[in-house]
Amino acid sequence: MAFAQGNMSSPFYEDALQRFEKKDYPGSIIQLKNALKQTPNNLPVQLLLGKALLENGDVVAAEVAFNEALRLGVNRAEVVVQLGQSMVAQGKQQDMLSHPALQPAGLPNGIQLKMHLLRAGAQADLGQTAPALLSIDEARRLDNRSPEVWLAEVPIRIRSRQFTEALQAADRALGIAPQLAEAHYQRGSILHVQGDLNGARASYTRALQLDAGHAEALIAQIGLHLDANRMDDAVRDVATLRRISPKEPRGSYLKALLAERQGRVPEAQAALREVTALLDPVPMSFMRYRSQLLMLNGLAHHGLNEPGKARQYLEAFLRTQPNSPVSRLLARIYLSTGSVNEAGTLLENYLKSQPGDGLASNLLGSVYIAQGKHARAAALMQQTIKLQDLADYRTTLGMSLLGSGQTTGALTELEAAYKKDPKQLAAAIVLSQLYLHEGQQAKGLALIQTLVKQQPANASLHKLLGMALVQNGDAQAARASFEKAAQLSPELTQAQLHLVRLDLEARALHAAEQRLTRLLKANPRNTEALAEMARVADLRGKAAEAQTWLEKARDNSGPRELRWNLALVDLHLRAGRPEQALAEARIAQGKSSDNITGLLLYSRAQLAMGDAQGARGTLGRATRLADFDADLQVDIASQQLAAHNPDGAYYSLDKALTGQPDSLPAQVLMARVEFQRGEVAKAEQRARSIVQKHPRRAVGHMLMGDLASAQNHPGPALEAFRKAHAVEPSSGTTLRLMQTLETQGNDKGAREAATQRLRQMPKDAVVLHALAGLHARAGRYTDAGHSYQALLLFQPQDVSALNNLANVQLKLGDKGALQTAEKAHGLAPTNALVIDTLGWAHHHFGQHDLALSLLRDARLREPANPEIRYHLAKVLVQTGRQGEALEELREAMKSGRPFEGAGDAEQLLKSLN
Template identity: 30%
Template sequence: MPDMNPSRVAATLAAVMLLTTGCARDPDPAQLMASATRRQAAGDNHAAIIELKNVLQRVPAHATARLQLGDIYLESGDVLSAEKEFRRARDAGAAPGAVLPRLGTVLLLQQRYDQVLTELLVDDAWPAPEQGDIRALRGYALLGLQHQADAARLFAQVLAVQPANTLARLGEARMALQSGAVDAAMKDVAGVLAAHPDNVDALRLQGDLYRRAGNHAGALDSYRKVIELRPANLQGRLDAASLLVADNRIDEARSELAAASRIAPGSAAVIYTQALLAMQEKKYPAALERLQLILRAAPDHPPSNLMAAGIFLTQNNVPQAEQHIQRFLAGQPRHAFGIRLAAQIALRGGKPGDAVALLEPLLERGAGDSQLQALAGEAYMRTQAYAKASACFDKAAAIAPPTAATRTSQAISELGLGNNQRAEAALEQVLLMPGDAAGDGAQRRAGALLVVTQMRAGAYDKALATVQALEKQQNNPALQNLKGGVLLARQDPAGARQAFEAALALQPGYLPALQNLAQLDVLAGQPDQARLRYEAVLARNGNDTELMAALARLAAQRGQMAAARGWLERAYRAAPDAMAPALQLGTYYLDAGELPKALALAQKLQAANPAHVGALALLARARAASGDGEGALESYTDLAGRQPGDAAVQLQLAGAHMALNHKQEALAAIRKALESQPEHGPALATAVRLLTDMRSWDQAMALAHGAQARPATAALGYRLAGDIEMARAHPALALPLYRKAYAQEPGGPLAISLHRALVAAGKPDEAASHIANWLASHPRDLPTRLYLASTLLASGDYRAAIPHYEQVLAIEPNHVVALNDLAWTCQQAADKRARGYAEKAYALAPANPAVADTLGWILAQQGDAGRAIPILKKATDSAPQAGDIRLHYASALLRTGERREARRQLERLQADRGYKRQDEVRTLLAGL
């Protein structure tokens, strides 16, 4: 071997390297295309993509490479990249017959049906096969838009010219599948596969048909044939994986998913199927995490929104479930399963009217579906349309053997119709079902409902016998708690206490039994024992916010408002991200008149949880209470938009409009409430009151007459007609209407209406006798007694009013309104107890400006102006529009010689032309 100089070796190597590099720089595109095709056929799509990109680096306008690259992207599930390449191929001069069917396919996969019809236009000059394929794809788009008849005409038109057109034949199969004609669809697919056994689309559809028919083994064979033919076909892998997930063959599903991930690691379809697997394993947080990856990039992705809605419903997160199902139905408004899920979400969210509206169109074409009939029955039952509910449950039972849940719901409908015996029979049938058929949960619910039904009928012995029979089959804390309730109804508090304690022995800390025991303690005059019970359990469960809420209720019941606030604030600190304690605290602040705190908390909650309707409702209330009418209207409008079928929300929106004197807008909101729930009593009453204020007598009376015509609202209709006549100063015409309403549905509100009408008609003795008789037979009717007391107070009969306030306090010692009004009445009657009642009312509700005004004015009149002034100032600042409170404050200032500040307050009152006590204001100013 010759001895070579190192420098010569280096030079030789450099020459070789340069030669090699030069060859790499100038590859032949045709060779690269051939290599890409070989690699694609071998299933190595990644290598094929590299080869094709090398071609396109050299020849960007290489239309064939663009088409082939798009095909690989499409097979790998990257639909967006495929669409880009097909469009670039078209721009590079690819023949329309080659590019348009591909472009149509990717648009269909993205459900962009209108775009398919816009972009895929047929040229009669094209060859027949190309025309046929384009028309068939347009047919698919029409199918997606639910235009079945137009799609059928297109498919028939193609097949008349080309009987063997595969796309059109498969289109007819898909149309048959949509209409439920599985056998016809299978026949069409079999015809295609007989001619083209390797047609991947036909094999996939065959798998879908087998799956629809319950033949999962056949479906898996079809999907696996796709994988054998196209190992890199992403959709075939995912079809197999989703079927294996449904069959709970988790390991095999995981294997297919792993293969799919290698084909397309970041594909939305892969991530979605991973979420499906996590959901099957009940790993809901993991499933939602995967779905969020998709929804962040594509917020309207239908399958992800549908699955997310189902998972959130499982987690009882109704607001989030609503948000996702609404997104899903916005794109697929006729999707039967989506509509059913939306109805279930509406029922869980307390909107049965929405559920009925969703399900009624389905009932027209799904009369033979037992599950649909049962769901509709549940919705009708919740709207108190018991006859329709019972009919649906009967149909469901005729189609398939009734489940325990269906029987139980049917019993509730029978109760609503007054058929107690039929209801009891249905519930007894549930209890006789074998455990496997009924399910423990269903039997527990049926047993509890049967006991409650018997108790409502006053059959306490029968109810106790039912509980004792249930004890032999099962024993749980809920049953023992129910037994305690039966024993209480039988006037056996000792036995009831024993049952509640048995419930706690089975499950220490079982809150319903704990609350019942605490109530027994309170009734026995041992509220401290009740508190100790709660605190002992809380010591073991230090962050239990429900226990803290129970302690807050107990403290409020005892008038210990500072303690109640403390417990609610502690619960909020213990779980700042939990909505329940936060909403309870916000509601407490509102009820206690602590408006700045309520508003601040509501704003914080709504900002952190913009989708939570509870937070939005609290913010709306807080804004309204704080005098922010425009802000309240904005929040209630948002709330009504999210819950369009909720009559109560529409009524709140009407109230916000009324606060701003938007009468027509308020009326429109009330009418919307009545559209969804025509028998909604508060909405009817508000509508009549508003129309009466507008002096639209005929419209108001028409509403009242309409209510009279419906059995459920007949009594209300007569009462409303009476209210209209009273507003028109026709008490003589109002009286017979009120009497008719009272005869149908006697109650405190009608007793009050009759009293007013009798007084206005010049019959004060009959009025006094009527309301006294009512209260004698209903001594615990506190609202009616307070009405009578306030009437006597307004007439100046202070001595007669005092006993009525005292009777209210004997039943409810911490009734703030009664304490406040009694304090004022005693002060007017020169009764020395006035200050004591006022002090107690103020201790219970220090933030209430009316309560503060009563105490402050009593203190001022009794010579304690020094203490009165800060209390009256606080009341004035809290209620700046309340002229009487400002007048009391100015008078107290004068008593202490603070003449300058007194003048300022009096001049503000003088500037208020609407204030009626201007004579007193002028007298005080003159004294200055």
């Protein structure tokens, strides 16, 4: 079992932690690697290994360990500073700045401050002076009483020869921390550059009095000694420098310089070889941002009579002088490569000289549709049809109107195209699908059946008929159509894939997997089959396997294919991995910056990372591209609300209702937005209008109830929710009714509402979840357990139900809690709450070593969760680590968030204090 292995690794980890605290980093690394042999995916071990490797100077391996910790689910606040440091130490400044997990937004203030300063240093290395100063300003907004936020400005100002500003920043730092050695050193460095050698010497001396091991101050002081020809002082300080920093290449170079001045050539040569031995292995990617080191190694190789190597480093040094990197982006992508954007540019330029070329206009219209520029496509095609009215052109016009949400106009144009030319298969297919979408099932199905009769050997049309039958709810007839398509054209994999989807809908996972295995045997690069394999894995609760399949689909897809990137974004978001979602969304953006689905997923990832401002910008672009597509604008508006931008949501919904005034989702959301904007009367009027137009739909009554609740009108709210449930009973209406009754103190009424629904729909998972939670909050743990068990009878892999059941069983003292928690953990091994429950269960049954290992893991994944910190502290006390427990309890109580066990946590904190 995995937990037995975890127990075997625990002694290694605890010993490594003690070694780390004593600064025995090599010993700590050895023990951590021993721990990983026992449990390769142990999150606390990976994190501590990264820290130990970083302290030991192995920055490449440290970066690997920190990224592995992120992959395993560590909360990024635990690693961002050290990961950023390890990347900068390798010269990966640009990578560090763009790394999705290293963005400051959403981090705790203290960590944000450190990241802004780290970014400022990286930006300064890249010659980006203005962004670096902006990053420092961001840090100061968080805490302008920290000396670091002022000292960070000094080297940037020196590099720009802005000595007055540099001195002001250094003096601000000294005013805050007059005993800080670094502040005195930085002030001395300004005076040194200005030629005030006496002032610089005094500042360096003061820095060394405060911190005798301050290497930079010591090196600067040696330089002053050499300039003044005080050789004895220089020899003394060089010896000190080499003692405190034996791997400092400047110490070796200074020793060589002194030896050469004194005529000790062999000693000088040996010291120069120390320099090259230290610097040659350093990646040039790092060295190019450290001009002093480039010059140092160039001079060392020159002194060793190695002109080739000297030239390499000296030329690189000269390339650093312009202070900012020069990059040139050249783009030559043509239509044949599948680049939609550049195809549009090419056609636009062509049509400037050949405005009457209808075929080019039609092609450009298709490009605009692919870009989501439906209004532009419609305008172009309307103009083209004035010059020449062809069925093809009306088809494209119909498509563009459909894309902009103008359904009636799209129907008219597509019907005209099909009437003008019954061979317009594209128009007929889209027209049939439009009929189905608009609720005209009989008309849509009849049109497709007509097409099938006209071309009975056309496998694609049989496939289309199957899709229509699926929409009509006739899965059996649909399966027959797909099988006919596959029989007519065995190479038509889409028919097989639709059969797979029918298998998946029926939860026939084994049959679906067998069919997919055959498809992939014939074509291992079939991306849709790979993606469906991911769906099979996802339905089995195997998230890691699903991710692997989707990554294969992505890696085997074309350069402009976005579907699998977007599926990965969605998978990462559902799994609570916003950093990975953002990284994947950025890849998708690189493939197509104007894809609306990609923009919406990108904004979701930004929101998950806490970057509401960035999300608002992304959604603004999406709004412009979506034109008057009501469905898209509703999605955009929903995300604008999540980004705290009701005005942006209002704008999107206004466009939606301009394009489709009768869009019910847009009307409902607009009422909610109007209420948020303080336009209460307008919101209520709109809600009443929805009820009048759709009296047998729950949505209007639900909206009335929500508006009443928001205004603290409990009676009308309850009446509205009862009406909603009466006209259209569902999981959602039952849940809202239950919540309202419970809020108003009517626990019995809430239970009766749930019971009534479950009599009609015994397998309503949503209501069973809600009823179980209702019982648990009221202390009816036995009843709660029964509800969760009833749910698990037909949803045995419901992680939330298993986790909650385990907690209920712990309340009842039921030893079955451990088995239940283990089952939940097996299905969701990276879920912090699930890991916490399992660790807490082990603690309850006396298995403290296993509990400690699991709770450390959970705490690293959700450090802001006070209950997890309390659980960890409780076990730390049991295992004799009171100091660490005290720190966890302080953080838990500092959060101010209520949590179960808060009273016990407070008492435990008092006892430890």
